[in-house]
Amino acid sequence: MPYLGSEDVVKELKKALCNPHIQADRLRYRSVIQRVIRMSKLDQWGQAEVLNFLLRYQPRSEEELFDILNLLDSFLKSSSPGVVMGATKLFLILAKKFPHVQTDVLMQVKGPLLAACSSESRELCFAALCHVRQILHSLPGHFSSHYKKFFCSYSEPHYIKLQKVEVLCELVNDENVQQVLEELRGYCTDVSADFAQAAILAIGGIARTYTDQCMQILTELLGLRQEHITTVVVQTFRDLAWLCPQCTEAVCQALPGCEENIQDSEGKQALIWLLGVHGTRIPNAPYVLEDFIENVKSETFPAVKMELLTAVLRLFLSRPAECQDMLGRLLHYCIEEEKDMAVRDRGLFYYRLLLAGISEAKQILCSPKSDPSLRLLEDQAERPVNSWALDFNTLVPVYGKARWATIAKCQGVEHHGPELPNTAAFPTSGSLIPEENKERVQELPDSGALMLIPNHQLTAECFEKTWLSLKVAHQQVFPWQGAVHPDTLQMALQVVNIQTIAMSRAGTQPWKAYLTAQDDTGCLFLTELLLEPANLQMQISVKQSEARTETLKSFISVLETVIGTIGDIKS
């Protein structure tokens, strides 16, 4: 049993959290909780435990909520980082409907977090840095004035330096961009190749918003003629040329001369791609590619050869006279002598494409590209605090979201999260799981996998008949802003295998849409979306042909995700 200061406190907490009679009686529950909060004799471990328990408490009214927040305010100023972070998490979760309170709390926690980032203990520093990054996802300007604290020091371990560089990249704004870039520039020539490469990639990240200064720095770095620097710079150029078309000119001017310094697969691929796509602007592009073709027999990386094929073909389509000969030689080699099947297949494909005609080849290889800036905006959309508030002060930021996802998948259904109240306080080993939890274990895999079949067809009359015969299984209101773009919505829904039967044109009021989906057991989901002219809400009504709550819930969550993403992009 966690130690919580004294016997009375333990009794009170037990009463509040384990006794269903008290939990049913809101008033008694509330008074017990208030008594718990007012305890003064706890040490830092007890405080952290109490804050953890309080996460489960739902205040009944706004008044009560602010009452609790006022009582807990002193915990935010505690000297123990565990207590401060626990209190912050509690505030963020309790105040999820009040974003200004959340911002306030995050302002207050700035001091302790920064102190933890400069702590002597490396591990504490690392955990604090991960949380700083988490906060920066929602409030990018939060730490901008304290950028100096995130400068890397010579003696720090590698993993801390990497985190600091990421943080610097994310807190850049107009006032500190000059100093931050100078600092990163210093790191690019660091002795450790890994760290230098991370710094260069960070500059590439900043270049999406502050293009001119970053391009200048990257071009200077090319002048040093260092292999590990040049390869990463060229890769950064490739990313920038793709995402920021305005840099293409500067990139093309800086490229000539790099090919001597690149030896690794990634760098070569990036360089070849750039030469292929923007070869018209680089005067000696065919000659550089010719060099690669001369040495293709000794080229060890198949990925480079694939990239070379595509690039030479692209360049041929725009500068035929210079490239015809070498294209022929390359194709001959790839088809006749190449041992790697993937490369040979691609060579054959291009050959047959050319046989079909130049205009066909041009259509396939040089057709208009999708607009990459759309995805860029999506990536950079600020995530609301509520999306990560539950993960604050847990191990999730320490691992990073991507690694946590893989870990969670590996763990499977054997471990329940803290949502099941029994197991959180008294974990038991495998053989002692009580019966009801075992059933839940078996149920979870079923509900998790909702398989909507693609290419599901339903005629309009059939839809209408089914719609009129069923009753509404679930109705929900979703916040919305502005007009709807039917095409975007339709495509997004199609990605998750929800088909559109009918959709009003953009701008009509009221705006309606009818959707259908079918899962692999044959259960039909019919949905109506309604957007009233005056409302800022979209009304969703779902009808299900067979009454199954689990699958209905999964369908609702899929629908919510899609509509939420579309809504976020626009707003």
Place this chain on the structure above:
Amino acid sequence: MISQFFILSSKGDPLIYKDFRGDSGGRDVAELFYRKLTGLPGDESPVGMHHDDRHFIHIRHSGLYLVATTSENISPFSLLALLSRLGTLLGDYCGSPGEATISRNVALVYELLDEALDYGYVQPPSTEGVRNFIQAEAVVSKPFSLFDLSSVGLFGAETQQSKVAPSSAASRQVLSSRSDQSQKNEVFLDVVERLSVLIASNGSLLKVDVQGEIRLKSFLPSGSEMRIGFSEEFCVGKSELRGYGPGIRVDEVAFHSSVFLDEFESHRILRLQPPQGELTVMRYQLSDDLPSPLPFRLFPSVQWDRGSGRLQVYLKLRCDLPPKSQALNVRLHLPLPRGVVSLSQELSSPEQKAELGEGAFRWDLPRVQGGSQLSGLFQMDVPGLPGPPGQGPSASAPLGLGPASLSFELPRHTCSGLQVSFLRLTFRPCGKANPHKWVRHLSHSDAYVIRI
């Protein structure tokens, strides 16, 4: 909470292993951890690792690995604080924590762990409170000798003629055997500051940061009350103004939860009843506005002849401390470009040393007096070094001539100017002879980097 806790030496040998939950599934968890730690790819952090539905969190404490495993998603801050607390607890009971002391006191350590963690949950781990439950006695390596003046550790005063205080108080355990009640009544108060500085290649100051801690190690019986006083002009925050001069200023202060602050606002006095053992009374932090000049300035000049591959570095180090102060154990570490063949040196004073090793050279100066200037001329042969293109000798630094980092100690000096005015014991339960009070101020460098 915690499933297992174990301590490994720096080479991975398990010293202590305690299983609280019994859910290790028969695997050798310690071995697993060490293998995973050594096999970790470069960009993943070793602080939190995951294997087989178990999280491993560890800290490095005096060369040992203190590792805790858990299968729940708990707060990393609490867990790290717990591990440091366990480290300090072991230190309090066994003397200086290290591989040797832990292996000598295995039984004591297990008893301590039993008391500190119950089934994986944290129990009140105050050094004093746990004492009553501990049966084993610590085995000390050897009684400390007054001639053992190896290094100036924490919690000790330097040796002066009149006061001979053992500087190995840091390694003495706080709670010696019960029978020895005539333990010395002593209390040590250390004001320790860490200085981080970053100076650009053109000499401008990019960043300066001072992190300070006031640490108390008390051998007094608990129940004694003491007061620590600062000068009345001690200001907190940028806008506060007390007294008539610029005063002593820090940006932020944080106190231990057991300190009473009722007299802090008015008279800058802290009142506390410390338990036996170590305690960090106050933490403070100051950036960007130091009252005194920086202790060291470096003036490098580099001559590099690309044709012949000769690199000449002339370093002039100026110490800006007041003339009566000095800096100890000053070491300048300068990474060199790859392929340095030889090093010849001319140093301005005989007691300095310079050595080449591991891609860098170290210049050791055991003692630097305030206000003095020291110089060294270093010549190296670096054949075939790439760098910015250009013919003939150039004054720009070649690639790989890294930033110079200085490490030093400044005894009796605080960079922020904070001084403890007095340390008074206002209440003593046993009323014995006056206890000894040692107050020490010390600054040392955390990361003092000067770019070339």
